[in-house]
Amino acid sequence: MRYFRQMLFGYARVSSADQNPAHQVDALARAGVEAENIHLDHAGGAKASRPQLDGVLARLRGGDTLVMTRLDRLGRSVLHLITLGAQLRERGIELKVLDQGIDTSTAEGRAMFGMLSVLAEFQRELIVAIIYTRRFPVRDMGLRHAC
Numbered sequence: 001m002r003y004f005r006q007m008l009f010g011y012a013r014v015s016s017a018d019q020n021p022a023h024q025v026d027a028l029a030r031a032g033v034e035a036e037n038i039h040l041d042h043a044g045g046a047k048a049s050r051p052q053l054d055g056v057l058a059r060l061r062g063g064d065t066l067v068m069t070r071l072d073r074l075g076r077s078v079l080h081l082i083t084l085g086a087q088l089r090e091r092g093i094e095l096k097v098l099d100q101g102i103d104t105s106t107a108e109g110r111a112m113f114g115m116l117s118v119l120a121e122f123q124r125e126l127i128v129a130i131i132y133t134r135r136f137p138v139r140d141m142g143l144r145h146a147c
Helices: 022-030 051-059 078-090 107-135
Strands: 008-014 038-042 065-068 094-097
Touching: 008 022, 008 051, 022 038, 022 065, 038 051, 078 094, 078 107, 094 107
Parallel strands: 008 038, 008 065, 065 094
Antiparallel strands: none
16 A cells, blocks of 8 residues: 655736735745645636646645635636535545635535635626726716717
C-alpha cells in the first residue's frame, strides 16, 4: 500500500493587470501553501476557463486541499462554483477559503460554500450593473446627447 502526502495548493486571481495579488499570495503562504504550489490568474471571475485554475485543478489528487483567500477568486457564477465544488468533492479534494472561514471537510463549511456561491454571483451582477450605468447614464434615462 502506498501512502501519499496530502498537499496544499493555492489559487489566487486578480481581475486586471493593475491589481496587485501580493496580499492573496502572502495569505496563501501563511496558510502553509508552498510557493511552487500557488497558481495565479489575471482574468475576470466570470471566465470559466483560466489557465492557472485549469492547471491547479489538473494537479489536485484525492486528499489534497485547494486554498484561496475568498470564494469569488474561484468564480462568480453559482453554477460554476457549485459544479466545481461537487467535482472536487467527488475526487476527494477539499476547499479552504481563508477570509470566509469555509472548510468543505465539514458540513458547516459545505453549507457556507453554497450560500457564499450565491452571494459571489450577486456581487458580480451588482458590479456589472454599476459599470453599465456609469457607461450609459444618459441613454438609460431616455435622453439623447445634444450635439
